[in-house]
């Protein structure tokens with residue numbers, strides 16, 4: 001199954017039509033059979049799937065290939081790989097830390113955010129990479145084949161830039177490679193604490209002061225994904241509260257028009 005789920009978007013084929021020229025030829029392919037396989041418009045039942053050594057589907061039919069020596073029977077349904085459209089990987093390290101509270105203590109979004117800030121301030125690049133690799137491996141295990149990483153943990157624990165401005169993003173791409181998941185790295189422009197408020201000291205790892213600072217980060221992030229067929233880039237502002245409105249407009253208008261743009265549409269007004 002690993003080969004199959006590593007293919008994020010197999011092109012659906014009509015239920016009775018194998019790929020051209022592939023009918024009956026199983027050379028070099030590994031074959032699986034399923035009771036049913038979900039395609040764009042219908043189920044294929046039964047489904048025979050042949051994948052090459054890169055996990056690319058080369059054969060898909062409701063008829064068994066004629067010259068195959070072995071077909072692994074999978075007693076379950078086959079679905080396309082899922083896409084995780086919004087991840088903050090470092091937060092995997094705080095799973096369980098914001099859910100338990102002493103009796104009588106306050107427990108709301110703000111206590112969660114405080115735990116998140118403490119987590120954000122504590123991880124170094126090696127730890128961030130390890131946390132992300134664990135998280136992405138769990139995603140793969142549960143059927144995800146692509147993650148969009150909404151990434152704002154840019155600087156060191158003191159808020160200083162790493163010598164490679166995109167050090168943390170580079171680590172996330174490496175983690176995705178380790179886990180075997182495709183990644184869209186989305187460096188986030190995070191400028192302010194709230195509407196009309198300067199950033200708080202504990203947000204220091206997130207901050208780009210100006211649009212130009214953010215574009216430098218974005219430019220450097222390109223090298224984190226280049227020459228990697230399983231990694232791509234997006235760009236982003238964190239939210240309406242975390243970037244000045246004029247700078248949001250400038251970022252969107254002057255940013256690359258060939259990359260996806262991402263933001264938190266809804267955000268808290270409170271500081």
Ligand SMILES: [Zn+2]
Pocket residue numbers: 086088150264
């Ligand atoms: Zn988010």
